[in-house]
Amino acid sequence: MSAYKPLTDEELAAMERRAEAASKAPWQSFIEGRDHWAGDDFIRIGGLDDDEKDMYVSRERTPASDADLDFIAHARQDLPRLIAEVRRLRQPNTATDGD
Secondary structure, three states: OOOOOOOOHHHHHHHHHHHHHOOOOOEEEEOEOOOEOOOOOEEEEOOOOOOOOOEOOEEOOEEOOHHHHHHHHHHHHHHHHHHHHHHHHHOOOOOOOOO
16 A cells, blocks of 8 residues: 555545435445345445435456445445545634644
8 A cells, every 4th residue: 555645625526526426325235145135235226215226246247245345335425424524624623623
């Protein structure tokens, strides 16, 4: 892994644009044997009452690992929260100033 480089405002804005362009949250991974009992592993997009199609992730026809599906699904909710937290911490006069 490369040395730490501070995140620029432009990089943060690009991350936010990608998150906003993605299908709406929530995304939830469903792993056979853990979350349901029959069928393929998949990511539900938009919740149970949404008409969005489920996402199936594979590499050369091999289904993605459980960990990869969990990461992808959680990233949809996690990234906007992380962006908001970075912006909050960058604001002057936050609770962390002066500590």
